[in-house]
Amino acid sequence: xxxxxxxxxxxxxxxxxxxxxxxxxxxxxxxxxxxxxxxxxxxxxxxxxxxxxxxxxxxxxxxxxxxxxxxxxxxxxxxxxxxxxxxxxxxxxxxxxxxxxxxxxxxxxxxxxxxxxxxxxxxxxxxxxxxxxxxxxxxxxxxxxxxxxxxxxxxxxxxxxxxxxxxxxxxxxxxxxxxxxxxxxxxxxxxxxxxxxxxxxxxxxxxxxxxxxxxxxxxxxxxxxxxxxxxxxxxxxxxxxxxxxxxxxxxxxxxxxxxxxxxxxxxxxxxxxxxxxxxxxxxxxxxxxxxxxxxxxxxxxxxxxxxxxxxxxxxxxxxxxxxxxxxxxxxxxxxxxxxxxxxxxxxxxxxxxxxxxxxxxxxxxxxxxxxxxxxxxxxxxxxxxxxxxxxxxx
Numbered sequence: 581x582x583x584x585x586x587x588x589x590x591x592x593x594x595x596x597x598x599x600x601x602x603x604x605x606x607x608x609x610x611x612x613x614x615x616x617x618x619x620x621x622x623x624x625x626x627x628x629x630x631x632x633x634x635x636x637x638x639x640x641x642x643x644x645x646x647x648x649x650x651x652x653x654x655x656x657x658x659x660x661x662x663x664x665x666x667x668x669x670x671x672x673x674x675x676x677x678x679x680x681x682x683x684x685x686x687x688x689x690x691x692x693x694x695x696x697x698x699x700x701x702x703x704x705x706x707x708x709x710x711x712x713x714x715x716x717x718x719x720x721x722x723x724x725x726x727x728x729x730x731x732x733x734x735x736x737x738x739x740x741x742x743x744x745x746x747x748x749x750x751x752x753x754x755x756x757x758x759x760x761x762x763x764x765x766x767x768x769x770x771x772x773x774x775x776x777x778x779x780x781x782x783x784x785x786x787x788x789x790x791x792x793x794x795x796x797x798x799x800x801x802x803x804x805x806x807x808x809x810x811x812x813x814x815x816x817x818x819x820x821x822x823x824x825x826x827x828x829x830x831x832x833x834x835x836x837x838x839x840x841x842x843x844x845x846x847x848x849x850x851x852x853x854x855x856x857x858x859x860x861x862x863x864x865x866x867x868x869x870x871x872x873x874x875x876x877x878x879x880x881x882x883x884x885x886x887x888x889x890x891x892x893x894x895x896x897x898x899x900x901x902x903x904x905x906x907x908x909x910x911x912x913x914x915x916x917x918x919x920x921x922x923x924x925x926x927x928x929x930x931x932x933x934x935x936x937x938x939x940x941x942x943x944x945x946x947x948x949x950x951x952x953x954x955x956x957x958x959x960x961x962x963x964x965x966x967x968x969x970x971x972x973x974x
Contacts, residue, residue, distance in 0.1 A: 605888070605889060606889060607868075607888070607889035607890045607891075607907065608868075608885065608886055608887065608888040608889055608890060610886070610910070610924075611886065611921075613921050613923070613924070616922075616959065617913065617922045617923040617957050617958060617959055618923055618957075618958050619911070619913070619923050619924070619925040619955055619956070619957060619958070620955065620956045620957075620958050621925070621927075621953060621954070621955060622664075622942055622954035622955065622956055623663055623664035623953070623954045624664065624927070624951065624952070624953045624954070625659055625664045625666070625952045625953075626950050626951055626952065627649045627651060627655065627657045627669075627946075627950045627952060628651030628652075628653055628655040628657075628950050629651050629930075629947070629948055629949040629950025629951075630651050630652035630653075630948055630950075631652060631948075632930070632931055632933075632948045634652060634677075635760055635761075636652055636677055636678075636717075637717075637761075637933055637934050638650055638651065638652065638676065638677075638678070638679055638680070638934065639679065639680055639719055639934045639935065639937075640680060640934065640937055640944060640946050640952070641679075641680040641681065641682040641687070641719075641937065642661065642682075642937055642939055642944070643682045643687070643701050644701070645660065645661050645662070646658045646659065646660060646661060646667055646701065647659045647660075647661050647937070647944055647952075648680045648682065648687055648701070649680065649946060649950075649952060650676050650679050650680050650689060651676070651950060652675060652676055652677070653671075653675070653676075654671060654672035654673060654674045654675065654676050655669060655670070655671050655672070656669065656670050656671075656672060656680075656687070656689070656699065656704050657669040658701070658704070659952065661939065661944075661954075664952070664954060668703055668704055669704070670703075670704035670705075672689075672697070672706070674689075674691045674692075674693075674695065674697065675691055675692040675693070676689050676690070676691055676692075677690055677691060677692045677715055677716055677717055678690030678691075678716040678717055678718055678719050678720070679719050679720070680719065681719035681720040681721055681722065681727075682701070682722075683722035683727070683741060684722075685700075685701065686698045686699065686700070686701065686707065686722070686741065687699040687700075687701050687704075688719065688720035688721075688722065688727060689719075689720070690715075690716025690717070690718075690719065690720055690729065691715075691716065692715050693711070693715070694711060694712040694713055694714045694715055694716060694731060695709055695710065695711045695712065695716075696709070696710045696712065696716065696720055696727065696729050696737075696739060696744065697709050698727070698741075698744060708743060708744035709744065710739055710744035710745075710746065712729065712731055712735070712737055713731055713733055713735060714731045714732050714733045714735075715731065715732045716729060716730070716731055716732070717732055717760070717761055717762050718730050718761070718762045718763060718764040718765075718815075719764055721764060721765055721766070721767070722741055723767040723786065724767075724770065724786055725740065725741050725742070726738045726739065726740065726741055726747060726786060727739040727740075727741050727744075728765045728767075728772055728774075728786075730762045730763065730764070730765060730774055731762070732760075732762060733754070734751060734752045734753060734754040734776060734777065735749060735750065735751045735752075736749065736750040736751075736752075736765065736772070736774060736784065736789065737749050738772075738786070738789060747788075747789075748788050748789035749789065750782075750784055750789045750791070752776045752778060752780075752782065753778075754776065754777040754778060757805040757806065757808075757809060759777070759809060759811045759813055759828060759851060761811070761813040761851065762777075762813060763775035763776070763812050763813055763814065763815055763816070764815040764853075766815060766816050766817075766818065767786065768818055768823075768837065770785065770786045770787065771783050771784065771785065771786060771792065772784045772785075772786050772789075773816050773818075773823065774816070775797070775811075775812025775813065775814070775816060775825060775827070776811075776812060777809075777810075777811045777812070778810070779796060779797050779798045779799065779800060779810030779811070779812060779827050779830055780794055780795065780796050780797060780812065781794070781795050781797055781812055781816060781823075781825050782794045782795075793840055795825075795835060795840060795842075797810070797812055797825050797826070797827040797830055797831060797833055798810045798827045798829070798830025798831045799830075801829075807829070809828055809829055810827050810828060810829055810830045811827060811828045811851065812825060812826070812827045812828075813828060813851045813852075814826045814827075814850050814851060814852060814853050814854055814863075815853045815854075817854055817855070817856055817861065818837065819856055819875060821836055821837055821838050822834050822835070822836065822837070822843065822875060823835040823836075823837045824854065824856070824861050824875075826848065826850035826854060826863055827849075827850065828849055828850065828851045828866065829849045829866075830847075830848075830849065830850075831845045831846060831847055831848065832845065832846045832848050832850060832854075832861075832863055832873065832878075833845040833846075834875070834878060843878070844877060844878030845878070846871075846873060846878055846880075848863060848865050848871060849865050849866040850863050850864065850865060850866070851866060852864050852892075852893075852894040853894035853935055854894070854895070855894070855895045855896055855897050855902070855935075856875065856897075857897050857900070857916055859874065859875060859916075860872045860873060860874055860875060860881055860916065861873050861875055862895045862902055862916075863895075864887070864892055864894070864895065864904075867888050867889065868887040868888050868889055868890050868891060868892050869883055869884070869885050869887065869888055870883065870884045870887060870892070870895065870902075870904070870914070870919065871883045872916070872919060881919075882918055882919040883919065884914060884919040884920075884921075886912075886921060887904065887906060887912075890906040890907050890908070891906060891907040891931060891933070892904040892905065892906050892912075893905040893906070893932045893933055893934055893935060893936070894934070894935040895935070896935050896936040896937070896938055896943065897916070897938065898913075898936065898938045898941065898942075898943045898957070899941040899957060900916060901913050901914060901915060901916055901922060901957065902914040902915075902916055903936050903938075903943050903945075903955075905927075905931070905932025905933070905936070905945055905947070906931070906932060907931045907932075908926070908929065908931070909926050909927055909928035909929050909930055909931065909932060909947055909951075910924050910925070910926050910932075911924060911925055911926070911927055911932065911936075911943075911945055911953075911955060912924045913957050922957070923957060925955065927945060927947060927951050927953040927955075928947035928949060928951040929949075930947045930948050930949040930951070931947065931948050932945060932946070932947050932948070933948055934946060941956060941957075942954050942955065942956050943955050943956070
């Protein structure tokens with residue numbers, strides 16, 4: 581999609597927000613909580629960070645015993661998972677817009693000028709670079725010897741994981757206007773599944789990119805191009821035979837991947853990635869309200885409005901609970917059964933926009949300014965002291 585179109589969309593949305601500022605509900609204030617849980621900071625380190633205005637979602641990744649971060653200026657860093665010690669850091673002469681992706685033996689990044697970089701996780705050395713057509717906004721992913729990349733112009737590329745050579749390409753023509761973002765592809769055996777700005781999801785053969793099926797998630801409605809946006813930007817999720825997909829200003833749907841039959845759908849506007857546990861799927865709508873739906877039936881389990889207007893990060897599951905960050909650098913833990921807030925802590929004054937990564941009951945969270953923190957929820961039931969949190973007034 582041409583950059584002028586994306587810029588025009590952002591300008592239009594900004595002007596709409598300014599013009600209706602008197603009617604816009606402000607972010608939900610944080611409520612005081614009393615909890616039997618508290619948060620332990622296992623370690624904290626800093627790296628480069630990025631400009632919030634660029635709307636980049638530079639995720640972090642775990643490979644082996646190291647955690648990898650990258651900032652928009654191209655500084656790639658490795659930290660030890662256990663104590664946060666610096667392992668190595670390199671400065672790439674590239675503007676990074678997507679990452680960090682990881683295969684078994686490579687770190688994968690995408691750039692503003694449409695290049696895919698594969699790097700050695702031992703030292704950050706560039707193993708290969710492949711220039712594609714346009715900007716990359718979702719992290720490259722790898723499976724079965726191939727790296728799959730989606731670019732903002734509606735193209736899917738498969739590259740040879742060892743050399744970066746292009747194996748195949750699939751193109752889906754997009755609408756005139758689109759959100760700034762793309763879905764991150766997923767794999768089911770030898771099939772690639774991803775969403776598009778057209779409000780559809782496709783399945784492609786991993787071997788040659790041949791279209792297997794295409795399913796509409798939602799249909800555009802509305803009086804103008806902005807109201808008709810139906811992008812599928814959230815990464816699809818698979819659990820057993822169910823595929824869960826959501827679109828902006830559209831629906832969350834469950835699809836039987838064996839037959840392609842739609843099992844259920846719910847009206848909700850989603851552009852952030854979702855998460856699941858053994859029972860439910862958890863999604864944030866475009867206002868920041870979190871919803872829990874039963875995976876088998878789509879029945880509503882609960883909703884939590886505490887994050888309305890707080891621009892929460894995509895939810896993640898840690899030790900049976902849900903974790904999200906927000907625009908003021910707070911990290912919140914929610915009970916997965918009923919949505920109540922168990923605990924919170926603040927790691928930074930700046931926003932948290934990327935999904936936490938989790939290993940061994942520890943959540944690793946990063947802010948846009950580059951604060952990287954390892955957090956663990958502690959149960960204080962046996963303590964005679966109660967834990968009470970009052971948000972800062974400043």
